[in-house]
Amino acid sequence: MNNEEKQPSSLESLRSELNGINRQLLELLSRRAETVREIGRIKEKQGGPEFDPVREQEMLTELVAANPGPFDDKTIRHLFKQIFQASLDLQVQERKKELLVSRRVRKEDTTIQLGSTVIGGGRPVMIAGPCSVESYEQTRAAAAALKAAGVTVMRGGAFKPRTSPYDFQGLGIEGLRILKEVAAEFGLKTISEIVDPAHVELAAEYIDVIQIGARNMQNFELLKAAGGVKTPILLKRGLAATIDEFLNAAEYILAGGNSQVMLIERGIRTYEKATRNTLDISAVPILKQESHLPVLVDVTHSTGRKDIMAPCAKAALAAGADGIMVEVHPNPAVALSDAAQQLDIPQFERFMADVRSSGLLKDGVLA
Numbered sequence: 001m002n003n004e005e006k007q008p009s010s011l012e013s014l015r016s017e018l019n020g021i022n023r024q025l026l027e028l029l030s031r032r033a034e035t036v037r038e039i040g041r042i043k044e045k046q047g048g049p050e051f052d053p054v055r056e057q058e059m060l061t062e063l064v065a066a067n068p069g070p071f072d073d074k075t076i077r078h079l080f081k082q083i084f085q086a087s088l089d090l091q092v093q094e095r096k097k098e099l100l101v102s103r104r105v106r107k108e109d110t111t112i113q114l115g116s117t118v119i120g121g122g123r124p125v126m127i128a129g130p131c132s133v134e135s136y137e138q139t140r141a142a143a144a145a146l147k148a149a150g151v152t153v154m155r156g157g158a159f160k161p162r163t164s165p166y167d168f169q170g171l172g173i174e175g176l177r178i179l180k181e182v183a184a185e186f187g188l189k190t191i192s193e194i195v196d197p198a199h200v201e202l203a204a205e206y207i208d209v210i211q212i213g214a215r216n217m218q219n220f221e222l223l224k225a226a227g228g229v230k231t232p233i234l235l236k237r238g239l240a241a242t243i244d245e246f247l248n249a250a251e252y253i254l255a256g257g258n259s260q261v262m263l264i265e266r267g268i269r270t271y272e273k274a275t276r277n278t279l280d281i282s283a284v285p286i287l288k289q290e291s292h293l294p295v296l297v298d299v300t301h302s303t304g305r306k307d308i309m310a311p312c313a314k315a316a317l318a319a320g321a322d323g324i325m326v327e328v329h330p331n332p333a334v335a336l337s338d339a340a341q342q343l344d345i346p347q348f349e350r351f352m353a354d355v356r357s358s359g360l361l362k363d364g365v366l367a
């Protein structure tokens with residue numbers, strides 16, 4: 001028998017031996033993973049972190065000491081470190097599973113019913129209005145334009161958390177009162193930002209949706225207060241918040257008992273200066289996958305540029321956004337906040353026509 005004839009059969013038998021070893025390894029890895037899972041549950045109950053570097057080091061030392069070869073110690077360390085990492089990922093995944101915002105907990109999309117408008121039900125909506133409520137006349141002029149364009153939900157800031165304390169801080173409760181009066185006249189639903197936990201209950205008397213702004217995304221007392229009411233909440237992504245932090249902020253509201261929460265991507269802070277913030281389009285499909293909550297995109301604050309708002313709105317809708325938010329002011333030149341980035345009414349009409357022409361808005365913005 002020559003070698004050439006013998007080799008295939010021995011290779012085959014060695015491979016079949018390896019197949020058996022692989023199965024044994026797989027069985028052991030799966031058993032190990034089940035044990036890791038149980039440890040993870042105990043750690044969660046105790047409130048401890050999943051990662052335990054001391055424990056990992058102890059195991060590596062013991063394994064290296066018992067290493068019979070032929071793999072060298074470095075390789076053994078590397079292989080087991082991979083197993084520890086996969087185990088850690090499993091524990092982290094398991095904990096995530098528990099979040100109320102998670103799609104693993106609730107498969108169906110959450111919808112928010114605002115009069116005849118449903119947000120998150122598959123028909124994207126356009127939410128528009130001035131950055132700030134400045135006067136009855138200004139708000140009324142904006143509302144009339146929105147109504148004419150088929151918009152059913154109006155935004156308008158009454159409490160304005162501004163970067164500078166010397167900038168216009170909003171009309172406060174008076175602003176909410178104006179918003180309510182104008183919305184009633186035009187049959188619109190309203191969204192306005194609340195910054196003080198003490199105003200959360202009171203807000204329901206004036207507005208239909210409470211916005212929690214980017215700067216307050218991790219104001220945990222405000223989030224808890226929002227969890228204690230039934231008013232729908234629009235939660236903005238923080239300036240430098242990761243998707244995980246964003247979802248955990250929403251979790252505070254759901255954990256408090258309010259499941260009527262919408263998420264809104266509004267651009268994150270990066271090194272790029274061509275736009276006010278960087279619109280994180282990828283956040284839209286990720287949030288839709290991870291969570292059952294409606295996801296919107298604020299094209300005004302993310303871009304800060306009127307010339308790219310329509311393409312960015314279309315990109316957001318193509319990525320699966322449940323709605324767009326845009327700022328509109330009857331006379332942006334005299335606006336008390338965000339003068340440069342608010343659309344005037346003709347610009348808004350062109351913006352709407354452009355976004356509608358994409359077919360992505362369907363008929364969801366029509367009353």
Ligand SMILES: O=C(O)C(=O)C[C@]1(C(=O)O)C=C[C@@H](O)C=C1
Nearest residue numbers: 039050051052055056084087088
């Ligand atoms: O022993 C633990 O505390 C575990 O969570 C298990 C385990 C492991 O895979 O062995 C997983 C993650 C930790 O970083 C340390 C060890």
